[in-house]
Amino acid sequence: MIVDDSALMRTLIADQLADAVGIEVCGVAKDGYQALEMMKQLQPDIITLDVQMPGMDGLETLDRLLALKPIPVIMVSAMTQLGGDITLDALERGAFDYIAKPTGLAQAESVMRDDLVRKIRTVAGTDFAKVLEIRRTRAETRRQRRSAASVPAKSASSPARNKPVAPIECSYRGIAIGISTGGPPALTSLFESLPAGLPPIVIVQHMPEQFTKAFAKRLNSISQVEVKEAATGDTLTPGCAYIAPGGKHLEIRRQTRDQMRLEVFDGDPVSGHRPSVDVMMRSAAKAFGDACLGLVMTGMGRDGSDGCKAIRAAGGYVLGQNEASSDIYGMNRVAFQEGNVDKQFDLQDAAQTIVRETKRVRRAPVATR
Known part of the structure; x- marks a missing residue:
């Protein structure tokens, strides 16, 4: 109808x-x-x-x-x-x-x-009754979490600095997230729980132009992580997250030994999408090497599986959202079945899992002459 x-x-x-x-x-x-x-x-x-x-x-x-x-x-x-x-x-x-x-x-x-x-x-x-129940449960959990919190979340323009900082050495580390259908509610749930002080996070969420800016602003308002729509020239900074603009590809490019920047550009769809998770994750694997943590989450299609493969080939580690907590077990299912996921996780435990697994990935010592 x-x-x-x-x-x-x-x-x-x-x-x-x-x-x-x-x-x-x-x-x-x-x-x-x-x-x-x-x-x-x-x-x-x-x-x-x-x-x-x-x-x-x-x-x-x-x-x-x-x-x-x-x-x-x-x-x-x-x-x-x-x-x-x-x-x-x-x-x-x-x-x-x-x-x-x-x-x-x-x-x-x-x-x-x-x-x-x-x-x-x-x-x-799709079992939509299940999807609806998942979303309502998440929403209720978030309401309870907010009402139980002793301090309010930050405003859209002013960061809150009162949650514990993740005790992670951020040098060289990076987190790459690919997500599609069901992504906005899932990322909202995740970012409400993420602590400050994580390595830089780069996200491809399949979304049209205009929507990504509104979504980045929304995530920024409820998270201890600073969230923005990515732009060419952005320098990756610990404690910040960058969302690929709708209709554009996004890559991470190393500028110096200690500095990486983002490049937003036009191009043909890859794996059926622009922005493409595969494009972003391949660049993350090249930029961060064995210090990259990849996440492939809810969504239809197969975008992200090849990118997860590239991260693992570079020595990084890949997490896949499990079927039980996914609106659509598609992208993450393909990546898992093709052997490109190291471990699956439940969305409810995602924040703790990211903190724990980020500590595991670390750049191999650079040989000196």
Whole structure:
């Protein structure tokens, strides 16, 4: 079922899904009120839901739809800062995934026919009730953790300095994280628990342009780690995390013996994505060598498996999120089955596991003449 206040967008989505084998549009709704009534009558398997609608907005509609039934909802979001913020809220509340609204008819075919169809097919084979339960449990855990904390988290622009610092020697070490579908809620849970003082963290989260800046700001507001959207020329600094911008590749490049910088650039998709986890992780393996800790987490597809292989070949160590705590056991499953993961972890224990395993990776002594 398609829910959108724009008649053009309803037609656009319906037309692109019409030719997809095994997918049938059972109804279209122009607002949240109509969507609730039609859901009761039509009992659709999946819903696409406009983020910004007059009257009952996308978030309220989502809450009321999920209260009726644990149904997979794919948010359709405008490519704006506001659209990105609302979409992240929707994922926290239980939306399965999202797509960005095409900016023109030329882009509509690739976004709707390719991205949307792929995500619909993915959710068709997913136990969404389990996914929703995982997210609600995480959200409740975070609420309890925040209420029990004696000091508030930092604001988006002002870091808090009151959590214990991880006792890790950061010289030469680096952490590379690859993640996709289910990533925003998972990374939110992880970054709320990470201590200050970790080696620099570089992240590829499959996201469209505009969304990554909003997501980096959100993570920064709840974490002891300083989080920003990566930019060319950024110098990797301990205690900081850098998220690849949507639509761009990201590499780590060594400048001097003690200094590494980031390079953001255009290029063809690699492993089906731009940014690509494989691109970033291969550069991390080259830059950090045996002092690199890699993490491959929830997401569909296989992006990241080759990058994990490169990290292990360079002497680094790779962690893979386990099936039980993953929204989508896809990227991490492929990496594990192909022998490119040293150990699996549960998201609930991720922060402690990262601190422990980061201490294990260390650059081999440099031979002196």
